[in-house]
Amino acid sequence: MTIGDVAIRIKDVSHQFGEPGDAQFVRVLQHASLDILRGELVCLIGPSGCGKSTLLNVIGGLIRPSSGTVEVGANLIHGPLPREIAFVFQENALFPWCTIIDNVRLGMVFQGVSKDQHEDRARTSLEAVGLSEFMRYYPEQLSGGMRQRAALARALSLETNILLMDEPFGALDEQTRMILGEDLSVLLARTAKTIVFVTHSLGEAVFLADRVAIFSARPGTIKATIKIDEPHPRKPGFVTTEKFAQLRNQLYGLLHDEIRKGVEFTAVMGPDS
Amino acid sequence: MNGQQEQQERWLSRCLQIGFVLVLLLLWYLGTTYWGISGILLPNPVMVLHDLKEVLGSGEFLPDLEVTLFEVAVAFALSCVSGLALGYLISRSPYLIAMFEPLLSSVYSIPIILFLPLFVLFFGLGPWSKIALGATISFFPIVLNTIAGFGYVDRIFITAARSMGASNAQMFRYVLLPAALPVVLTGLRIGFTIALLAVLGSETIASFAGHRIAQLADAMETVRMFAYITFAVAIAAGLNALVSSLERQAKRR
Numbered sequence: 097m098t099i100g101d102v103a104i105r106i107k108d109v110s111h112q113f114g115e116p117g118d119a120q121f122v123r124v125l126q127h128a129s130l131d132i133l134r135g136e137l138v139c140l141i142g143p144s145g146c147g148k149s150t151l152l153n154v155i156g157g158l159i160r161p162s163s164g165t166v167e168v169g170a171n172l173i174h175g176p177l178p179r180e181i182a183f184v185f186q187e188n189a190l191f192p193w194c195t196i197i198d199n200v201r202l203g204m205v206f207q208g209v210s211k212d213q214h215e216d217r218a219r220t221s222l223e224a225v226g227l228s229e230f231m232r233y234y235p236e237q238l239s240g241g242m243r244q245r246a247a248l249a250r251a252l253s254l255e256t257n258i259l260l261m262d263e264p265f266g267a268l269d270e271q272t273r274m275i276l277g278e279d280l281s282v283l284l285a286r287t288a289k290t291i292v293f294v295t296h297s298l299g300e301a302v303f304l305a306d307r308v309a310i311f312s313a314r315p316g317t318i319k320a321t322i323k324i325d326e327p328h329p330r331k332p333g334f335v336t337t338e339k340f341a342q343l344r345n346q347l348y349g350l351l352h353d354e355i356r357k358g359v360e361f362t363a364v365m366g367p368d369s
Numbered sequence: 370m371n372g373q374q375e376q377q378e379r380w381l382s383r384c385l386q387i388g389f390v391l392v393l394l395l396l397w398y399l400g401t402t403y404w405g406i407s408g409i410l411l412p413n414p415v416m417v418l419h420d421l422k423e424v425l426g427s428g429e430f431l432p433d434l435e436v437t438l439f440e441v442a443v444a445f446a447l448s449c450v451s452g453l454a455l456g457y458l459i460s461r462s463p464y465l466i467a468m469f470e471p472l473l474s475s476v477y478s479i480p481i482i483l484f485l486p487l488f489v490l491f492f493g494l495g496p497w498s499k500i501a502l503g504a505t506i507s508f509f510p511i512v513l514n515t516i517a518g519f520g521y522v523d524r525i526f527i528t529a530a531r532s533m534g535a536s537n538a539q540m541f542r543y544v545l546l547p548a549a550l551p552v553v554l555t556g557l558r559i560g561f562t563i564a565l566l567a568v569l570g571s572e573t574i575a576s577f578a579g580h581r582i583a584q585l586a587d588a589m590e591t592v593r594m595f596a597y598i599t600f601a602v603a604i605a606a607g608l609n610a611l612v613s614s615l616e617r618q619a620k621r622r
Contacts, residue, residue, distance in 0.1 A: 156532055157532075158528060158531065158532060176531055176532050176533075178532065178534025179534070181532070182532070182533070183529065183532045183533075185525060185528070185529060188525075189525045189526065189528070191526060191543075191544065191547070191548075193547040193548070194547075202543055203533045205539065205543070206530060206533035206534045206535040206539055207533055208534065254533065
């Protein structure tokens, strides 16, 4: 691989909340390094509190790491790069006071897209996620799955090269998750976006990713990566293949010990710290 | 979401509200006409209505009304400007919120009307002592709701807007303002109601429309006093309805 192929270069990123000695002091990330290639979909997976979401926020410039750097193309990340990077958050980050289409438009207002393109781009992206009929609805009138589709449409309309997804289906039920995963794979196969996708779900990681990066328990570092060699878009039948089961088991083997450590740590420290 | 059913429910609750008022009036009438409640304590509603007509016809209330409305308007304007500005400034920093919010809410729970003599001492018996009192009292719900509205906007909205490149001005106009508006508007409505109460209340103690009610009570002219009270209640209810409907409209946008 040449340097030009690397879309995101994560170099030795460490992050801590608070100062050593504080009651609130937590070391969340320790010397995490990873190169993500252009057009690649990388899933970050690991035990709760291992810092995978923190790393995603560091990549997106929303958190400044205690040490280490992230490069996106030629840019060293110091803050958000809205023209390069779009987010889809786990929680419902749609503005409840705007209709779905106004939410999508507002993203473009923030990004600085000229006004004559708003309507077209909003309609195209809503169509891509299958929400054309619901664009005049308010977020609260839609189901959780539809809201996440709308959040995805908002991110797509920004036409960035990089998409960061922080457990976007985390709050949804298993079946909705599966359908959204399948749709996402189809949708993303058509674009050439570089995607970093944080998830808890082994199946989701294997189904979506080109490569899965496995985190150790806190303080998180990237323990291993495994390649998922399967063309996009992934067929729903992929889930039932021997290959899928093997990859999933391999992932489970790598994760199991870390999850146990993570759970014990959480039991001592309390969740969400 | 059944629009027709919703409409029916709205009708029903409106009818019940009107029915409640009618029953109250009926009890008033029956109590004073047939059940022997002394006319000095509670005059007959028919007589009150008669006096009310007289008061309205003579126009003797006009100068009083003008003064009262002027006082309420100025008091409310003062508390709006100061409450909104200070509340917004405080809401910008978690440290300031932690410092001022408990302080302001504990002062809010003091019955400030007890300090009316002090206000009279500072501002005289004229309208300015009532304006100052009304403004002081209504300042608190406005400033507290402004802090609550702007200070507790869900972080995820701010983070999302920031990730999409929102400038500070855009953040205010498209995120902070719409997120805070419902809470701030409620503060303004409560502030208005309280300004009205404070002005009318302080007038019963010193001068003008409220004072006339107190005077009539002293003179045992209860019929005329009730006519004035009815009038004051109608004005207050009308103003409140107006402010509430403005609030609803602004929230709906």
